[in-house]
Amino acid sequence: MTGDVHAAVVRAHRTEWARIVAGLTRRFGDLDVAEEAAAEAFATAVERWPADGVPPSPGAWLTTTANRKAIDRIRRELKRDDKQREARMMYDDDPPEPVGAIDDERLRLIFTCCHPALAMESRVALTLRMVGGLTMPEIARAFLVQEAAMGQRITRAKAKIKAARIPYRVPSVDDLPRRVSGVLAVLYLVFNEGYLASGEDTDPVRQELTAEAIRLTRLIRGLLPDDGEVAGLLALMLLTEARRAARVSAGQLVTLAEQDRGAWDAELIAEGHRVVRERLSSGVAPGRYQILAAINAVHTSAPDVRDTDWGQIVALYDQLVRIDSSPIVALNRAVAVAELDGPEVALAAVDRLGDRLDRYHAYHATRAELLRRLGRSAPARDAYDRAISLAGNTAETAYLTRRRDQLRP
Incomplete structure (x- = not known):
């Protein structure tokens, strides 16, 4: 039995070592961590397989074990500085750095x-x-x-x-x-x-x-x-976090338009609005995070999605585009334009972003929704399929699948 296990480990090392190390390096970005985690996984195999038996898929077992070892190592590294500082405080007579x-x-x-x-x-x-x-x-x-x-x-x-x-x-x-x-x-x-x-x-x-x-x-x-962008980012986070409880239901993403606004955190919204008002009253030209916070303030001020001031949101996006011309900002602006000027105008703006956002699932999800509103079911289904293939979040995938399956033939 021991000889068979030894032979299995040797075969696995010969065939799986390079693949496992390459995979860990891609995932964690550190060759040293990858190699040490792989070595620990093979050492664990030598220890465990004689008692447990060689697993049906040795490569998969080693890959899973190596991933866990790498994660454990990274977590230990993150905690090491705290532990060293505590040790110095307890046992070192020298003053702390x-x-x-x-x-x-x-x-x-x-x-x-x-x-x-x-x-x-x-x-x-x-x-x-x-x-x-x-x-x-x-x-x-x-x-x-x-x-x-x-x-x-x-x-x-x-x-x-x-x-x-x-x-x-x-x-x-x-x-x-x-x-x-x-x-x-x-x-x-x-x-x-x-x-x-x-x-x-x-x-x-x-x-x-x-x-x-x-x-x-x-x-x-x-x-x-006094840094306006720090305040803007805090307000943006607070107004976004306030909606977290309404974000997912029954394993599916719930869009802003469909969310139960009564489930939003009123205290976080009030704090976020207060910070936004403070920045607006400063008279200083706002930066990226401040404008994003103001957009979220408009959304969270509306008691119902039908009360949303889309004209103000588009105007804020116009202001944002002047300081951040990224395609994602343009995509988000198009979503607001769809509510103000209609899906056909928005779709034309979205289609111009295809070369830069083809691998971004939200681009295809946005196209799918606009095509759906225009009654173009076949291309909408194709866009949903592409979005589903790129989306990693399980709740978002479930939502997109449901929307696709609701399309008329």
């Missing part, structure tokens, strides 16, 4: 990683990977790129840090304004992943991510009380 302007350990790490010497997308992606708790597939989906491309981007960022000897030092008070835009981008993406998770193997809504993003944004507002 200064923590700089930021008391919170997680927020301090995010500010430290968002080094201005790196390009904005690189610093955000690297920070999401190292501190934000998002996996490589989640980060890639957030940036609408392939996992391999995102892995290369993070690898290049690490290489630049090493080659340029960029210091990972605790930021001072003077550092915060230069780094805050990257930090806000990180927290915004973490919040979005929590509010509508992109992976198939996670809960549709991950409250631990939205709650942590809000907590850290509140801390930043305390550090930078």
Whole structure:
């Protein structure tokens, strides 16, 4: 029996090692973690298989075990700094190292990683990977790129840090304004992943991510009380989080138009509206997050979807387009235009975005809904199919499937 198990492990190592390491590297963006997790998985096989028997699919067993080992290792790494600091406080007579302007350990790490010497997308992606708790597939989906491309981007960022000897030092008070835009981008993406998770193997809504993003944004507002974009992001998160309880029902996504507004959190909405009003009264030209917060304030001010001031929302999107010309902003503006000027006008605007958003499930979902409203069932069904194939969130997939299946032949 032992000889048979040994032979099975050797065969698995010969055929599966490279595949497992490659898969883990794509997912977690770290070759060292991948190789160590794979080695631990094979070591576990040597220990477990003699007693449990060789599994029917050794490769699948090893892949699953290696994934768990990698996740455990990353979690240990995230907790290590806290444990080391606690140990120094208990057993070290030397005074603790200064923590700089930021008391919170997680927020301090995010500010430290968002080094201005790196390009904005690189610093955000690297920070999401190292501190934000998002996996490589989640980060890639957030940036609408392939996992391999995102892995290369993070690898290049690490290489630049090493080659340029960029210091990972605790930021001072003077550092915060230069780094805050990257930090806000990180927290915004973490919040979005929590509010509508992109992976198939996670809960549709991950409250631990939205709650942590809000907590850290509140801390930043305390550090930078006059920064309008910090206040704008906090208001945006509060007004979005207020709708979380109505977001999913019976395993399916519930769109804004269909949500039970009585289930919204009135306290969070009141706080979000208050922050928006404060920023509007400041007289300072609003930035991206402030405009997005104002759009959400309009939505959450309407007691019924029929009371929504779509003209004001389109005007706010027009203002946003001038400072953020991304195709996603244009797509969201088209959704509002559909309510103001009709689905045909909106569809023409959406179709112009196809080259840049073909891999974005919300693009195809939006097209499907507009085509549905125009009575064009066949192309609507095709658009739903494409959206379903790209959507990772189980609640969103269930919703899109239901909408597709309701189409008339």
